[in-house]
Amino acid sequence: MIPGINATHDPKIKSWVESANEPNTDFPIQNLPFGLFRPAGSGKEPRIGVAIGDRILDLGACAQLGLLQSADAEVVRACQQSALNALMTLGPESSSSLRQLVQNILVEGSSQQQSIVDSKALVPIAEAEFLVPAKIGGYTDFYASIHHATNVGRLFRPDNPLLPNYKYVPIAYHGRSSSIVANGTPVVRPNGQQRSGENDPVYAPSRRLDYELEVGLYMGLGNALGTQIPITEASRHIFGFSLLNDWSARDIQAWEYQPLGPFLGKNFGTTVSPWVVTAEALAPFRAPAWTRPTDDPRPLPYLSSEEDQQLGAINIELEVLITSKKMREQGIAPYRLSRVNFNTMYWTPAQMVTHHASTGCNLQPGDLLASGTVSGSTPDSLGSLLEITKGGRESFTLPSSETRTFLEDGDEVILRGSCCAPGFRRIGFGECRGVILPAV
Numbered sequence: 001m002i003p004g005i006n007a008t009h010d011p012k013i014k015s016w017v018e019s020a021n022e023p024n025t026d027f028p029i030q031n032l033p034f035g036l037f038r039p040a041g042s043g044k045e046p047r048i049g050v051a052i053g054d055r056i057l058d059l060g061a062c063a064q065l066g067l068l069q070s071a072d073a074e075v076v077r078a079c080q081q082s083a084l085n086a087l088m089t090l091g092p093e094s095s096s097s098l099r100q101l102v103q104n105i106l107v108e109g110s111s112q113q114q115s116i117v118d119s120k121a122l123v124p125i126a127e128a129e130f131l132v133p134a135k136i137g138g139y140t141d142f143y144a145s146i147h148h149a150t151n152v153g154r155l156f157r158p159d160n161p162l163l164p165n166y167k168y169v170p171i172a173y174h175g176r177s178s179s180i181v182a183n184g185t186p187v188v189r190p191n192g193q194q195r196s197g198e199n200d201p202v203y204a205p206s207r208r209l210d211y212e213l214e215v216g217l218y219m220g221l222g223n224a225l226g227t228q229i230p231i232t233e234a235s236r237h238i239f240g241f242s243l244l245n246d247w248s249a250r251d252i253q254a255w256e257y258q259p260l261g262p263f264l265g266k267n268f269g270t271t272v273s274p275w276v277v278t279a280e281a282l283a284p285f286r287a288p289a290w291t292r293p294t295d296d297p298r299p300l301p302y303l304s305s306e307e308d309q310q311l312g313a314i315n316i317e318l319e320v321l322i323t324s325k326k327m328r329e330q331g332i333a334p335y336r337l338s339r340v341n342f343n344t345m346y347w348t349p350a351q352m353v354t355h356h357a358s359t360g361c362n363l364q365p366g367d368l369l370a371s372g373t374v375s376g377s378t379p380d381s382l383g384s385l386l387e388i389t390k391g392g393r394e395s396f397t398l399p400s401s402e403t404r405t406f407l408e409d410g411d412e413v414i415l416r417g418s419c420c421a422p423g424f425r426r427i428g429f430g431e432c433r434g435v436i437l438p439a440v
Contacts, residue, residue, distance in 0.1 A: 015029040017029075026051075037049045054126070057122055092221075130184070132180055136367065152387065176266075176270075181272075190268040193255055206250075206439070208392060210247070212372075225360060231350055234354045237353055246373075247266070249268070285421050316429075320336070324412075338375075
């Protein structure tokens with residue numbers, strides 16, 4: 001029996017929200033991810049909602065209607081906030097009990113159905129705009145895919161693609177939280193210093209703008225400064241997961257990254273999807289950690305536990321699609337660039353959390369940890385254009401006959417993710433979209 005499986009995962013449960021019962025919905029009643037929304041164009045204070053089919057259940061409205069009165073008072077207060085941080089602070093037991101309560105409200109035959117309908121506490125997703133789900137104090141971007149690390153390393157060090165520390169240390173850097181934006185927010189092409197060959201550098205719009213397919217994990221319970229998070233406890237500290245696109249200006253990055261690493265090449269924008277799929281909802285899709293070759297070093301003891309090796313990965317099927325302005329004008333469907341499973345990562349989410357806190361760094365509720373680019377071992381599973389085009393040396397052709405090596409103005413990148421397992425309902429993450437605007 002997989003730990004964390006409970007009655008909320010029963011595939012036979014149906015909702016009175018009919019769209020939640022459709023087989024291909026991302027948001028059946030077995031999912032119930034949390035997000036932050038408001039009526040599109042209203043400018044109103046954002047509210048916490050739960051996705052169900054093609055609707056959003058407004059938790060603030062539910063609290064005002066008295067439909068959450070069986071929950072602890074602190075949970076009810078958290079549901080009326082304008083960010084998820086207060087709920088994240090309460091820990092997995094509280095979020096689990098709230099998820100069960102929400103399922104009871106939305107289940108077929110629920111006595112609360114009429115109250116929800118009459119109060120208009122159920123909002124169409126199509127009529128909402130979304131905000132970043134939490135107030136993110138700290139943002140850390142990992143480099144946890146060995147396939148991505150090897151592919152990128154080979155571009156610059158053909159004979160030595162992986163540095164010696166990679167198989168011992170979950171590599172990461174601290175990013176910029178203020179430029180994390182919500183799904184659908186346009187991304188302005190950055191200007192920056194870049195150098196061609198042996199010429200002097202110039203300051204100009206990036207010509208090698210890229211995306212990175214990543215999974216983000218939001219911290220729930222934190223740890224006090226000077227303390228650690230043991231690998232056996234790390235999963236309890238993860239509130240949930242989302243899709244994440246860490247936009248990258250490869251020409252700016254290449255000129256600046258030595259000796260300290262990413263800076264302006266990555267700080268101009270990171271897009272997150274609207275919905276945070278809880279760790280509990282993902283329990284049926286846990287999987288063994290990626291099997292290391294026999295000649296690879298074993299993780300050091302502080303990064304190793306039997307449970308994490310057996311169930312530390314998550315089967316999330318990820319894909320990247322692109323549309324150009326011309327494709328949209330011609331009504332051409334988005335073109336899929338790659339498809340890859342998140343279970344190919346060399347380091348697990350729990351190992352990322354434990355390593356981050358291993359120095360006594362205090363992680364806090366709402367902090368965002370990104371997995372780094374998710375890439376597989378085959379050409380159709382690469383998570384960035386840097387890899388797909390072999391550093392810009394090989395172009396590809398879109399259905400509109402346009403060619404690309406990196407992103408052009410007007411291009412829109414779409415990330416999607418979903419989970420499937422025998423005996424359970426398919427659940428999804430929604431979309432993570434961003435369109436490129438010209439440089440200022």
